[in-house]
Structures are given as C-alpha cells and as structure tokens.
Amino acid sequence: MVTLYQNKIQEQLHMMMKTANTNTSFISVNEKTDNIDPLRFFHLGEEFSLGQRFFWSDPANEAVYVGLGCAYSIEVSHHENRFMEVEHEWKRFIKQVMFDQKGRGPLLFGGFSFDPLKAKTKRWVNFPEAKMIIPMMLLSIVKGDSSITITIPSKNNEEELLRIEQMLALLQQEKTVQYEHNATCVKIFEIEKDEWLTAVAKATSDIRNGELGKVVLAREARLLFDKRINPTVVLKRLREQQPFSYVFAFENGSDCFLGASPEQLVKKDDDMCYSTCLAGSIRRGKTLKEDKELGNWLLQDSKNLHEHRFVVDMIREAMLEVCDEVIIPDQPSLLKMRDIQHLYTPVKGFSRQPISLLSLVERLHPTPALGGTPRSKALRKIREIEPLDRGWYASPIGWLDAKGNGEFAVAIRSGLLQGNEVSIFAGCGVVGDSDPLSEYEETRVKFKPMLSALGGSENE
Ligand SMILES: C=C(O[C@H]1C=CC=C(C(=O)O)[C@@H]1O)C(=O)O
Numbered sequence: 001m002v003t004l005y006q007n008k009i010q011e012q013l014h015m016m017m018k019t020a021n022t023n024t025s026f027i028s029v030n031e032k033t034d035n036i037d038p039l040r041f042f043h044l045g046e047e048f049s050l051g052q053r054f055f056w057s058d059p060a061n062e063a064v065y066v067g068l069g070c071a072y073s074i075e076v077s078h079h080e081n082r083f084m085e086v087e088h089e090w091k092r093f094i095k096q097v098m099f100d101q102k103g104r105g106p107l108l109f110g111g112f113s114f115d116p117l118k119a120k121t122k123r124w125v126n127f128p129e130a131k132m133i134i135p136m137m138l139l140s141i142v143k144g145d146s147s148i149t150i151t152i153p154s155k156n157n158e159e160e161l162l163r164i165e166q167m168l169a170l171l172q173q174e175k176t177v178q179y180e181h182n183a184t185c186v187k188i189f190e191i192e193k194d195e196w197l198t199a200v201a202k203a204t205s206d207i208r209n210g211e212l213g214k215v216v217l218a219r220e221a222r223l224l225f226d227k228r229i230n231p232t233v234v235l236k237r238l239r240e241q242q243p244f245s246y247v248f249a250f251e252n253g254s255d256c257f258l259g260a261s262p263e264q265l266v267k268k269d270d271d272m273c274y275s276t277c278l279a280g281s282i283r284r285g286k287t288l289k290e291d292k293e294l295g296n297w298l299l300q301d302s303k304n305l306h307e308h309r310f311v312v313d314m315i316r317e318a319m320l321e322v323c324d325e326v327i328i329p330d331q332p333s334l335l336k337m338r339d340i341q342h343l344y345t346p347v348k349g350f351s352r353q354p355i356s357l358l359s360l361v362e363r364l365h366p367t368p369a370l371g372g373t374p375r376s377k378a379l380r381k382i383r384e385i386e387p388l389d390r391g392w393y394a395s396p397i398g399w400l401d402a403k404g405n406g407e408f409a410v411a412i413r414s415g416l417l418q419g420n421e422v423s424i425f426a427g428c429g430v431v432g433d434s435d436p437l438s439e440y441e442e443t444r445v446k447f448k449p450m451l452s453a454l455g456g457s458e459n460e
C-alpha cells in the first residue's frame with residue numbers, strides 16, 4: 001500500500017517535469033507527511049544517499065532536518081572568500097529551481113573548515129574549506145510538522161526517480177529498525193598530550209607578555225573499535241544524552257563528522273539575528289548541592305569571567321556593525337549540560353538593512369570562544385603551536401533557506417568517524433592565569449559527550 005503523501009510526491013514530480021521551462025535545471029517538490037522518526041529516516045537512507053547524509057536538530061527541537069543524497073553540491077577548496085562564494089552559488093542555484101512558491105523550496109546544508117590557512121593532514125580529505133549540499137531528499141520537522149522535499153534535475157532524471165521510488169517504498173515498510181551499538185572500543189589514545197601541555201604553557205606566557213589576550217587550544221583523542229561504527233547509533237545516543245544541544249552530522253563518503261554542540265554561532269530570522277557567548281567551564285557536581293556550589297564558583301571566578309568577557313565584547317562589536325539595537329544581559333548566567341556547565345550570555349539584534357546569514361557567519365567565525373583575541377594573532381598562534389589539524393572541528397555547521405534565513409552552530413563536542421576509527425576533539429580558552437593541567441582536565445570533561453555516545457567510557 002502506498003500512502004497518500006508518497007502518491008502526491010510522485011504526481012507532483014511528474015507534473016513539474018512536464019511544465020519546466022528551459023531556464024529550469026532543477027525541480028523541487030514539498031509534501032506534508034505523517035510523523036516520521038528522523039533517526040529511522042537517516043538510517044534507512046544509507047543506501048539511497050550514496051554516502052551523503054546530513055542531520056540537524058536544535059536544542060528546542062524546533063527544527064529537525066535530515067538530508068539524504070545530493071542534488072547539487074557547492075564546494076570551495078581554496079582559501080579566500082569561501083563564505084561569499086557559497087552564497088553566490090546558492091543564489092545562482094535557487095534561480096534555476098522550479099518549486100511551489102507556497103512551500104519553502106530546497107534548503108542548503110553543510111559546513112566550513114576552522115582555518116583554511118592551517119597545514120592539512122590526510123584525516124580531513126573529505127572535508128574541504130567549504131562544502132554545502134542541497135539534499136535530494138529532505139525530511140523537515142518544523143515545530144512538530146513533518147514534510148518531505150525532493151529536489152532533482154528537471155531532465156534526464158530516470159535514475160533519481162527510481163531511487164526516490166525505492167526510498168519511499170522503504171519508508172512505508174512497517175519494520176521497526178534496531179540501532180544497537182555493536183562496535184566495541186578496544187583502545188583510546190590521547191594524541192600529543194605533552195606537546196599540547198607545552199603549547200598551553202607557551203600561550204600563557206605569551207599572553208602574560210602582552211602578545212595577545214586569549215587563545216583557544218584544542219587537542220584530539222583517537223578511539224579504535226573492533227568494527228565499523230554506525231553513525232545512526234551515535235546520533236541516537238547524542239539525542240538522548242544531550243537533549244539541550246545542537247545534534248549534527250555531515251557524512252561524506254565513508255567519513256561522518258558529528259557531534260552535540262551547546263553553542264549557537266548565529267541564527268537569522270528575517271531581521272532578527274541571534275548569537276551566543278559560551279566560554280568559561282566547570283564540571284557538573286555529583287550531588288545537587290555540589291553542582292550548585294560549582295556553578296556559583298564559576299559565576300564568580302575571575303579567570304573564567306575574563307575568558308567569557310572576550311567573547312561578549314567581540315560578538316557585541318560584530319553585531320553592532322550590522323544591527324541597530326543589540327540586546328545583551330550585563331552578567332552571564334549558567335548553561336548546564338549533562339557533563340559540563342558554562343558561562344552563557346545570549347545576544348539578540350535587529351539588522352539595520354538586509355544582511356545575509358553567511359556574511360554574519362563570516363564576521364563571527366571564529367569567535368574568541370574558539371579562536372581568541374585579537375582574532376588574527378590568535379589564529380596565527382594556533383597555526384604555530386597547536387599540534388592538531390582541526391578540520392571542521394570548532395567551525396560553523398548549519399543550514400539556510402531560499403529566503404536567506406537559517407542557523408549555524410559551532411561544531412564542538414564533536415568527532416570524525418572513519419570506519420573503525422574515531423577522532424574526537426576538545427579545546428579550551430587559554431588566558432594569562434591559565435594552568436596547563438587544569439585546562440587539560442577541562443578538555444577531558446569536554447570529551448565526555450562524544451565518549452559516552454560512542455560507548456568508549458566516561459559515564460555511559
Ligand atoms: C572549544 C571548546 O569549548 C569552548 C566553548 C565553551 C567553553 C569553552 C571554555 O571554557 O574554554 C570553550 O571556549 C570545546 O568544547 O572544544
């Protein structure tokens with residue numbers, strides 16, 4: 001039995017193919033559906049997607065998006081102007097798509113590398129300086145309402161139509177899907193721990209000497225498993241264990257970059273712009289009383305407040321360049337996640353004139369929560385002393401629509417799945433009175449969300 005929405009999708013696709021004119025290279029059809037479990041959709045789409053899947057859910061679960069397959073890909077592999085090139089290509093693409101103007105049209109998903117000027121390793125070959133894709137099949141669950149959007153070439157699309165038919169048939173099967181984690185972690189390595197501690201000590205002394213104000217230094221741990229890790233299993237655990245985070249995944253071939261980040265970079269909803277300052281950290285307490293004490297300590301600790309202040313000052317300045325009014329509370333509050341608590345300051349602004357989301361991303365990335373202050377000196381310091389190729393870790397990851405609205409998170413608390421191997425990443429804000437061993441402990445706490453989701457260890 002084929003349910004109604006599946007029939008409607010196929011009818012609409014055929015109708016659009018008939019009416020498409022010569023300026024149309026793609027058609028895009030959107031249809032409301034019954035509830036579809038986003039993880040089931042991600043999992044069932046493995047074969048359909050040919051190694052191109054995307055997952056996004058925001059902390060309020062207001063928008064959940066799952067992209068399968070690739071209708072069109074925008075990729076930049078050189079250093080300059082990557083944000084504006086993606087924007088230009090996206091606008092060009094949208095002009096060639098025929099879609100029902102009552103619907104939202106196709107969405108663009110993807111991310112950027114942290115620093116195009118840092119020397120590259122082989123680990124991140126599948127993740128260029130910018131890569132954003134328009135999925136062939138997209139599940140959107142916005143404020144609880146589900147719909148499917150199909151975007152395909154308007155001509156010579158027999159192969160795509162067949163794949164879509166097969167995927168729609170797969171979706172309507174009643175079969176429940178099991179996502180058990182059957183890969184076991186056999187080894188965990190900390191990569192270049194001593195070099196990292198030396199780098200933190202060096203940064204601290206450079207900051208004391210007045211060279212710069214703050215620099216964020218990150219490190220990597222690598223986990224080996226006895227089998228290939230299924231990204232659906234990791235996503236399921238991240239959604240269960242980190243309900244107040246952005247849960248994201250970007251798959252490219254046999255690699256999958258995923259995580260659960262508490263940090264919004266920027267959201268644009270017409271003239272409303274939002275960002276978040278998140279810096280300054282302490283673990284959660286084992287009891288309610290201890291947790292409260294740790295939180296109160298964090299709210300008053302001068303080193304953490306100093307770390308936080310750099311982020312607030314920079315984001316305020318960047319937003320004031322484009323917004324008439326910027327609303328920022330005077331004092332940070334606490335954001336408590338399962339494993340860690342942070343100093344948190346939300347930022348809201350009204351843009352003065354139409355401003356594109358990607359130009360906001362360009363202005364804000366990296367904030368001093370991921371890079372440092374001043375930005376260019378901090379980036380140079382990271383290139384020089386951090387023993388890591390960050391790839392897409394700590395970078396913007398997110399989506400935008402045809403009207404230019406959308407949201408990007410900062411891809412922290414993340415890892416790169418590569419067959420039996422996973423690299424996980426964590427960094428911390430180094431200031432003049434940082435102590436290398438305390439910063440090391442902080443990165444251990446920041447590894448926990450990924451470690452638990454992977455079933456590596458640390459309070460599963
Ligand atoms: C760089 C990371 O965290 C940033 C975000 C929140 C708190 C941070 C801190 O207290 O150091 C970091 O700036 C990471 O999790 O890898």
Ligand SMILES: [Mg+2]
Nearest residue numbers: 280281428429
């Ligand atoms: Mg810190």
